[in-house]
Amino acid sequence: MTDWVRVCATSELLPGESQVAWDGDTAILVVNLDGDLYAVEDKCTHEDFELSAGAIDGGEVECTLHGARFDLRTGEALCAPAYAPLPRFPVKVEDGAVWTRDDR
Numbered sequence: 680m681t682d683w684v685r686v687c688a689t690s691e692l693l694p695g696e697s698q699v700a701w702d703g704d705t706a707i708l709v710v711n712l713d714g715d716l717y718a719v720e721d722k723c724t725h726e727d728f729e730l731s732a733g734a735i736d737g738g739e740v741e742c743t744l745h746g747a748r749f750d751l752r753t754g755e756a757l758c759a760p761a762y763a764p765l766p767r768f769p770v771k772v773e774d775g776a777v778w779t780r781d782d783r
């Protein structure tokens with residue numbers, strides 16, 4: 680179990696925005712969807728491509744490499760060629776900042 684990692688100030692993650700934080704070797708994509716914060720691994724489960732390079736729309740992110748889409752709230756893979764869900768991570772707001780961690 681690792682410590683929490685500071686993502687950014689809350690003012691830097693407004694509704695519709697996203698940030699990437701690193702916890703050790705794990706890239707974590709943190710998104711603000713209509714005021715609710717979610718964190719998933721920033722790594723497509725198809726071929727490990729960084730999802731943060733893709734477009735986020737309607738609570739989904741599309742991988743720019745082969746077009747797989749994921750639900751950012753649940754991590755669920757929504758279409759081929761990805762089938763495995765994204766690992767999800769906890770998020771908290773404390774001291775005016777957003778925090779996450781790889782709790783696997």
Ligand code: FES
Nearest residue numbers: 723725726742745
């Ligand atoms: S690496 Fe994301 S769809 Fe292939």
